[in-house]
Amino acid sequence: MDSDVFAQLVVFTQQVANGLANGMGYVLIAVGLTLVFGVLRIVNFAHGEFYMLGAYFTYYVTALAGIDYLGALVLATLAVAAIGIVANQFFFRPLRKEHEFTILLSSLGLALLMANGAEYVFGADPKYVPTRYADETLEIGPVVVTQQRVLVIAVAFAMIAATYWFIRHTRMGKMMQATAQNPEGAQLTGINTGFVHAYTFAFACGLAALSGALVGPTAMLTHTVGDWAVLKGFIVVVMGGLGSVTGALFGGILLGVAESLGGGYVSLGFKDAIGYAIIILVLLWRPQGLFSAGSGRR
Amino acid sequence: MITRRTFGLSAGALALGATAGKALAQDKSAVRIAAIAPLSGAGAFDGQLAVEGMQAMAAVINGKGGVLGGRKIELVTYDDKGVPEEGVSAAKRALEQDKVDLIVGGWFSAVALAQKEVTRDKIINVMTSSQHPKVTEEGHKYLFRLNATSTMMSDRYAKFICEKMKLKSVAFITINDDYGRLEVENYRKLLGACNIEVKGNEFYNRNDTDFTTALTKLRSLNSDAIYVSAINTSQGATIYRQIRQSGYKGTIIASAGNMNPKLVELSGPALEGVYCVSLFAPDTDNASAKAWMAQYGKMFKNEPSFIGSLGAQAVEVLAGAMDKAGGAREYDKIAAAMKGQPWKTLLGEITFDGKGQALQNIYLIQVKNKKIVSAS
Numbered sequence: 001m002d003s004d005v006f007a008q009l010v011v012f013t014q015q016v017a018n019g020l021a022n023g024m025g026y027v028l029i030a031v032g033l034t035l036v037f038g039v040l041r042i043v044n045f046a047h048g049e050f051y052m053l054g055a056y057f058t059y060y061v062t063a064l065a066g067i068d069y070l071g072a073l074v075l076a077t078l079a080v081a082a083i084g085i086v087a088n089q090f091f092f093r094p095l096r097k098e099h100e101f102t103i104l105l106s107s108l109g110l111a112l113l114m115a116n117g118a119e120y121v122f123g124a125d126p127k128y129v130p131t132r133y134a135d136e137t138l139e140i141g142p143v144v145v146t147q148q149r150v151l152v153i154a155v156a157f158a159m160i161a162a163t164y165w166f167i168r169h170t171r172m173g174k175m176m177q178a179t180a181q182n183p184e185g186a187q188l189t190g191i192n193t194g195f196v197h198a199y200t201f202a203f204a205c206g207l208a209a210l211s212g213a214l215v216g217p218t219a220m221l222t223h224t225v226g227d228w229a230v231l232k233g234f235i236v237v238v239m240g241g242l243g244s245v246t247g248a249l250f251g252g253i254l255l256g257v258a259e260s261l262g263g264g265y266v267s268l269g270f271k272d273a274i275g276y277a278i279i280i281l282v283l284l285w286r287p288q289g290l291f292s293a294g295s296g297r298r
Numbered sequence: 299m300i301t302r303r304t305f306g307l308s309a310g311a312l313a314l315g316a317t318a319g320k321a322l323a324q325d326k327s328a329v330r331i332a333a334i335a336p337l338s339g340a341g342a343f344d345g346q347l348a349v350e351g352m353q354a355m356a357a358v359i360n361g362k363g364g365v366l367g368g369r370k371i372e373l374v375t376y377d378d379k380g381v382p383e384e385g386v387s388a389a390k391r392a393l394e395q396d397k398v399d400l401i402v403g404g405w406f407s408a409v410a411l412a413q414k415e416v417t418r419d420k421i422i423n424v425m426t427s428s429q430h431p432k433v434t435e436e437g438h439k440y441l442f443r444l445n446a447t448s449t450m451m452s453d454r455y456a457k458f459i460c461e462k463m464k465l466k467s468v469a470f471i472t473i474n475d476d477y478g479r480l481e482v483e484n485y486r487k488l489l490g491a492c493n494i495e496v497k498g499n500e501f502y503n504r505n506d507t508d509f510t511t512a513l514t515k516l517r518s519l520n521s522d523a524i525y526v527s528a529i530n531t532s533q534g535a536t537i538y539r540q541i542r543q544s545g546y547k548g549t550i551i552a553s554a555g556n557m558n559p560k561l562v563e564l565s566g567p568a569l570e571g572v573y574c575v576s577l578f579a580p581d582t583d584n585a586s587a588k589a590w591m592a593q594y595g596k597m598f599k600n601e602p603s604f605i606g607s608l609g610a611q612a613v614e615v616l617a618g619a620m621d622k623a624g625g626a627r628e629y630d631k632i633a634a635a636m637k638g639q640p641w642k643t644l645l646g647e648i649t650f651d652g653k654g655q656a657l658q659n660i661y662l663i664q665v666k667n668k669k670i671v672s673a674s
Binding site for chain 1: 338343345502505506507512531532536539542543544560564566567
């Protein structure tokens, strides 16, 4: 093969690999967001802040308490899930009967509270979540991916599969489906929807924290990182269809790869605009989402 | 998302009002200096370092009895978020509402370029770390700038790169703003003149956190070195780490004036051995610098940085010039005093030209064993 063509091919493959790794990070963020929307009917602006908390908790547990990164990741996920239960109890449960816009404002308030609180508690200085996988690379021929990014991809796939299985095949998952489809009907059959809401929210916060713990180490950590996370999450959720878990998977991968190919072959300055452009197109032509089968199914 | 942004802005403004109010309550006869810096957004940490540097120097001066026969120096802080529009509104508030005596700001070039029009011929405005030549070239009679311009820095740095680094080619990764665009332009000329081939440049945006796309392109160019123009610490550290993570094995060159202890700490092995030029070498034996660093250590947990030293120098020079002029609002006299003589400061001797541009020493520094040291 001509060496120039080969070099081009290497760059292309590398960009797809970069996009896939970024995309799977987006998927992890988006799954929790889409679940909360599907089951609780909440557009949760504070989702990015749970991502931020996950990353900070991982930082404090590994850097200061000296616990191994993988252990810290699990601890952070559980801790943030527990915080999610509390957040739901104080910020969303009392507003269940209110207009959706009120709940949206409540989530916005929670986001601001958490972001500013984080600056106060954790400080404005950037932090680096140490993991032994961040600087180690996996080289497949000339294509280089850090082990951390491989870990993001692997965990994201595993979590998606687990979530899908959980929703389809467990009693709690079926209760989530029932609550999502018809809350009153679910209550009539004896489902405690308050309980369903609580564990769905906690599960989503745990997923957000897990994504923060995994994606956080690929860049420096600051208290404003939640803005970025929730934005990417929203783009993916709109692309994939609100409330759809499989939609989030394909939406995330598509966004990641589109950004890296667009940034690589069109213009890097254009990279962020790609997400917005896709959103506009999706809302115009397929408002139910690119990967959503129909309007009723979630 | 627009709603959210607006909320963030107004909440920020409220918080700011509260801190400004607190600062006002202390001493009626204090000389009030506005410290306008990026305290939120991507440059938040650098803004914090800058303000800490100013506060430590103000404490040193106040400890010696203050200025103008016993008046204390008081800083009023404003957040410019690293954004030109916010810098403009902060300067307006400082000037019109809070009626401060002097203004120090201009950490980022884009902000300084917009802000100077608010302060034009109205109030003494010392610009600090911004490097764009136009800040002083199109400045005003009360405008001063401490940092060397990017042209002065790149002249010095390019000489070193050409003579000592033995490179055949270089590629750039640059922030897409006034400062970054000028950097690329300068170095294309200067390095081209000594036969170093410039193989390419990638611009990134102020809020980017992932550089793998850009670095994949740069790595495929196979240049001997990558020159990194990064003006804020968190982005800089991310870029340095991701360069090494991308598998690039060549030389890294850190952009002039953007080296600080936190960056070294965060970047880990990626910055080891990397050169930079700066006005501040932490291993200096200057007495004023030592007093300032000691005070800084007492007040803050961060390490004294170049950006903080520039803030300190602003306060130091203004204090001297006020004393000479005999008042905090004698702007013509203060400006004349600043331009009229060389000033001994923590960064060594500084003089200002007719346009308010400072001339001071530029040192070559290097990261060795995770410390910033002078190099030759």
